[in-house]
Structure formats: structure tokens, C-alpha cells
Amino acid sequence: xxxxxxxxxxxxxxxxxxLVSGNVLYLDEKxxxxxxxxxxxxxKNDEDLARLNNMSQDAVMxxxxxxxxxxxxxxxxxxxxxxxxxxxxxxxxxxxxTGFPEKGKPNV
Amino acid sequence: xYRYDQFDHTIVRExxxxxxxQVARRLSGALTEDEFRPLRLMNGLYLQLHxxxxxxxxxxxxxxxxxxRMLAHIARRYDRGYGHFTTRQNIQFNWPKLEDVPDxxxxxxxxxxxxxxxxGNCIRNxxxxxxxxxADDELEDSRIYAEIIRQWSTLHPExxxxxxxxxxxxxxxxxDRAAVRFHDIGLQxxxxxRGEVGFEVLVGGGQGxxxxxxxxxxxxxxKRDLLSYLExxxxxxxxxxxRDNIYKARIKILLKExxxxxxxxxxxxxxxxxxxxxxxxxxxxINRIRAYFAPPRYExxxxxxxxxxxxxxxxxxxxxxxxxxxxxxxxxxxx
Numbered sequence: 001x002x003x004x005x006x007x008x009x010x011x012x013x014x015x016x017x018x019l020v021s022g023n024v025l026y027l028d029e030k031x032x033x034x035x036x037x038x039x040x041x042x043x044k045n046d047e048d049l050a051r052l053n054n055m056s057q058d059a060v061m062x063x064x065x066x067x068x069x070x071x072x073x074x075x076x077x078x079x080x081x082x083x084x085x086x087x088x089x090x091x092x093x094x095x096x097x098t099g100f101p102e103k104g105k106p107n108v
Numbered sequence: 109x110y111r112y113d114q115f116d117h118t119i120v121r122e123x124x125x126x127x128x129x130q131v132a133r134r135l136s137g138a139l140t141e142d143e144f145r146p147l148r149l150m151n152g153l154y155l156q157l158h159x160x161x162x163x164x165x166x167x168x169x170x171x172x173x174x175x176x177r178m179l180a181h182i183a184r185r186y187d188r189g190y191g192h193f194t195t196r197q198n199i200q201f202n203w204p205k206l207e208d209v210p211d212x213x214x215x216x217x218x219x220x221x222x223x224x225x226x227x228g229n230c231i232r233n234x235x236x237x238x239x240x241x242x243a244d245d246e247l248e249d250s251r252i253y254a255e256i257i258r259q260w261s262t263l264h265p266e267x268x269x270x271x272x273x274x275x276x277x278x279x280x281x282x283x284d285r286a287a288v289r290f291h292d293i294g295l296q297x298x299x300x301x302r303g304e305v306g307f308e309v310l311v312g313g314g315q316g317x318x319x320x321x322x323x324x325x326x327x328x329x330x331k332r333d334l335l336s337y338l339e340x341x342x343x344x345x346x347x348x349x350x351r352d353n354i355y356k357a358r359i360k361i362l363l364k365e366x367x368x369x370x371x372x373x374x375x376x377x378x379x380x381x382x383x384x385x386x387x388x389x390x391x392x393x394i395n396r397i398r399a400y401f402a403p404p405r406y407e408x409x410x411x412x413x414x415x416x417x418x419x420x421x422x423x424x425x426x427x428x429x430x431x432x433x434x435x436x437x438x439x440x441x442x443x
């Protein structure tokens with residue numbers, strides 16, 4: 001997560017977990033589910049919210065995601081950052097370095 | 109350590125097959141998450157912040173080498189090469205894929221391990237002194253009674269949907285290495301004035317956001333009455349425990365709200381109604397379970413062992429390891 005810079009504005013995005021892996025996902029600007037919060041689609045208004053919620057429910061029905069919900073973010077010059085500590089940890093990964101590589105990735 | 113009989117093998121294998129079908133139905137969309145959640149929790153599978161987490165029971169804190177190798181295999185094949193041993197004799201794998209979990213459970217079953225009732229609002233894996241069976245200060249091997257409780261509580265239909273999770277620990281030694289005062293029920297083995305071995309029963313302990321030290325609900329419980337008394341406690345808790353607030357649902361909160369005397373009276377009333385019946389625990393049954401804990405063949409080392417003492421004197425690191433890891437045992441009596 002980038003060092004916090006000045007807040008430009010506050011917004012909301014939609015997040016969920018992937019059904020198969022449990023990975024954290026964000027609904028992105030291409031209407032896809034992306035692991036990078038930087039690509040998340042910002043909810044602009046109530047119409048946007050309704051449309052994105054419908055898309056989320058479709059993804060639930062199609063067994064792609066689990067438990068979608070709206071989460072607040074802050075928009076910085078460096079990009080989107082979660083407001084809550086919980087979401088910051090979800091977005092950044094475990095707070096304790098394990099010293100072990102991810103499956104299929106070298107340990108650096 | 110405990111070795112499975114045919115019934116154990118069958119029940120674990122059938123549970124794996126049942127969960128395989130449940131996972132397939134979840135992935136196909138036939139089961140919603142609301143329908144699937146209680147099913148996966150009964151098999152130790154959580155959905156946490158970053159991924160699924162599977163909690164596997166390590167009964168009474170002991171593993172044979174084949175099981176340890178299987179845990180390593182599971183970590184490499186289905187996870188990220190590591191696991192997390194917990195304070196309640198489990199190991200947790202933090203990155204399994206949902207679709208892999210049935211195969212993972214089948215691998216566990218092949219070495220007599222499982223994840224049944226390691227989560228959910230049921231009686232969790234029963235824990236015991238990790239030195240049980242060899243501790244030189246124990247009255248009896250606490251694993252025998254923990255296993256009896258495990259068999260009674262596994263898939264117990266009345267106690268599969270308790271107000272909240274429920275943890276039981278058993279200590280057979282006066283030095284409490286099982287943390288019995290920090291469990292929903294703690295069983296501390298005691299001898300009465302006639303020299304009979306039974307249990308001091310403690311209730312309402314726990315950690316978490318409301319740490320509470322358990323209180324003694326009964327000074328001495330004969331071994332024969334162990335299961336009927338536990339059933340009476342669980343039944344009172346199941347009837348009166350709060351289900352409207354997850355933070356108020358543990359038995360420690362019920363105990364605070366009702367008071368120990370009132371709670372004990374309700375338990376005694378229920379116990380008087382059911383004791384001496386189907387849950388009676390005769391000595392034959394205790395001995396039958398004891399036979400499943402046949403000790404390994406130990407080598408008798410002559411004391412004092414000159415080579416061992418010399419190594420401790422000459423190697424400071426080895427000596428330090430011995431100070432921290434070697435304890436007296438009761439095997440001299442057995443040999």
C-alpha cells in the first residue's frame with residue numbers, strides 16, 4: 001500500500017471474495033472482478049450503485065464471488081485507499097510476513 | 109496415541125464423501141453461501157479476510173511421523189508450504205482452494221486425521237495435557253477421557269447447533285497443562301478421600317474479548333458419571349444460552365447472568381433425571397478406549413546415562429535444549 005497522501009475525495013466501491021479461492025476482489029471499471037483495488041470502479045451515484053449491485057448479484061448467482069458489499073475508500077493522488085483498518089488489511093495482505101513464497105512464486 | 113477402529117475410519121471417510129458432494133453443489137450454484145456456510149464450518153473450513161482457512165484437529169497434541177509428513181505434503185500441495193499450529197491442538201492451513209478441500213480431507217483421512225467439529229457452534233475438538241500418557245505427575249492418562257468425550261460429542265444431534273462454540277479440556281495431573289480454567293468446561297482429575305479417581309468440574313472459563321476464569325461447579329465427579337454430567341451441563345446451556353448476540357452467547361456469559369449456584373442447581377436437576385442411564389460409563393468401556401492408546405515400544409536407557417550426561421556437559425546448546433525440552437516421565441514404572 002502506498003504511503004498515504006492528501007485525500008482528494010471520499011467514495012465507495014464494491015468488494016467480495018472469490019468463491020473458488022477466497023481471494024479478495026473488487027468490481028473494476030471493465031465490469032470484471034479484479035484483485036487490485038487500484039482498478040476498482042468508483043460508485044458515482046445511486047443509479048451507479050443499483051447497477052453495480054445488480055452486477056454483483058449476478059456474479060453471486062453465477063458462483064463467481066461470495067458476499068459482495070459496498071466499502072468506503074479515500075481517493076488520493078496515489079490511488080484508492082480503504083478507510084477502515086480491516087479493509088486496509090484485506091487489500092494489502094497479511095500483516096505478518098511469513099517468509100514463505102506464495103504457491104508457484106519464488107521466495108524473494 | 110489413539111488409533112482408529114473401523115467405525116472411526118468409516119465415519120471419517122463418509123464425512124469426506126459427503127463434503128465432496130456439498131462442495132460440488134456449492135461450486136455449481138446448487139447451494140447458496142447461506143446454505144453452505146454451516147456445512148463448511150462443521151468441516152473446519154472458514155472464509156477469512158484473504159482466503160479460506162482449514163482447521164485440522166491434532167487429537168491430544170500428538171502426531172506420529174506419518175501424520176506429520178502428511179501435514180507437510182498438504183501444506184506443499186494445497187497451500188503455501190506452511191501451517192499454523194494453534195494453542196488448542198490444531199493446525200490451520202490458511203490458503204486452501206475450496207475445490208481442493210475434499211481431496212485434502214481425503215489425504216488427512218488416510219492418516220487418521222480430520223477437521224470435523226473444529227469450527228462452528230458445536231463441541232470443538234477436546235484437548236488434553238500434551239504430556240498425557242507419560243507425565244510423571246498424572247493420576248491417569250487424560251487422553252482416555254478426552255477420547256470418550258470426543259466419541260460422545262462427535263455429530264451429537266442435540267449439540268450440533270449450540271448458541272456458540274464449546275470447548276472442553278481434560279487434565280490428569282495436578283499441574284494443569286491443559287488450561288482447564290480457560291475452557292467452557294474444564295475437567296481436572298482429582299482423588300477423593302477414599303482414593304477414588306474422578307473429576308473436579310469447572311465451567312464458564314474462556315479467553316477472547318471477555319476473559320473469565322472458570323468456576324468449580326462440582327468438586328468431585330465419579331468417572332462413571334462423566335458423560336451424563338456433561339450432557340446435563342450442555343443441555344442447560346443449550347436451552348438457556350443467548351442466541352440473539354454473538355458476544356453474549358458463550359456459557360461464561362450465561363453463568364454470569366444466572367449465577368453459579370442457580371446454574372449448578374439446574375445442572376444437578378437435569379443430571380438427576382438422566383444419570384445412570386444410557387450415558388453411564390462403566391469401567392469396561394474406559395478400559396476398551398484405553399486399549400486404543402497402546403504405548404509405543406520404548407527403549408530402556410540405563411540411568412545415569414553416561415553419554416547423555418557427557419554430551420550435556422560438553423555442549424552448552426544441547427544442555428540448554430535439554431533444560432527446555434526434556435522432562436521426567438512415568439515410563440520407569442511401566443518398564
